[in-house]
Amino acid sequence: MPNSPDINTLIDAAIILEGDFSDHPADRGGPTRWGVTEAVARAHGYAGDMRHFPRKKATEIYKRKYWERPGFDRIAQLAPHIAAELFDTGINMGTGTASRFLQRALNALNRNGRDYMDIAVDGQIGSKTLASVEAFVRRRGARGEAVLLKAIEALQGARYVELSEKRPANEAFLYGWLANRIG
Incomplete structure (x- = not known):
């Protein structure tokens, strides 16, 4: 099995990318620190000012x-590279969206069910999704993981453009999303 990515390294990279405190008027997430929105912080028991939200809690x-x-x-x-991408995408778009990108890409890459059966695109990582990832990687190897990663990022990039088309205020973020979240 491949070496699993170190979650602490992934978290540090996410925090560096997300930055310290932000309260951009176009950001529906409102006050954010370390990439954690106020709503998420509150849901996890934090009641203080977001300017002081502790990095350890994030x-x-x-x-x-x-x-x-x-x-x-x-x-x-x-598939460690896929997991790292899903983690990053999940932070920015939600874990269900990230999981659906994976499931859609797996279904599209299964050679009409010859390599493994289609799976539900339900945003849940269960035994069938895991079995499909395992079958894909066993058949396609490291190069396959790179191709699967490209498919997930293509779906993510298309979603960013759609978000900006549907809500012009999101254009304030589109360049950064594409520059920092894709590839």
Whole structure:
């Protein structure tokens, strides 16, 4: 099995990318620190001013909400680069969206069911999704993982453009999303 990515390294990279405190008027997430929105911080018991939201608390949320709960830690045992991408995408777009990108890409790459059966695109990492990842990687190897990663990023990039088309205020973020989240 491939080496699993170190979650602490992934979290540190996410926090560096997301930055310290932000309260951009076009950001529907409102006040954010370390990439954690006020709503997420509140849902995890933080009641203080977001300007003072502790990095340690952000790290705990990232590990639990964006790595373990969606099952990306289990993907990491099979396809570490895919797991790292799902973690990052999950932070920015939600873990269900990231999981659906994976499931859609797996279905499109299964050679009409010859390599493994289609799976439900339900945003849940369960036994069938894990089995499909395992079958894909067994058949396609490291090069296949790179291709699967490209497919997920293509779906992500298309979604960013759609978000900007549907809500022009999101154009304030489109360049950064594409520059920092794709490839």
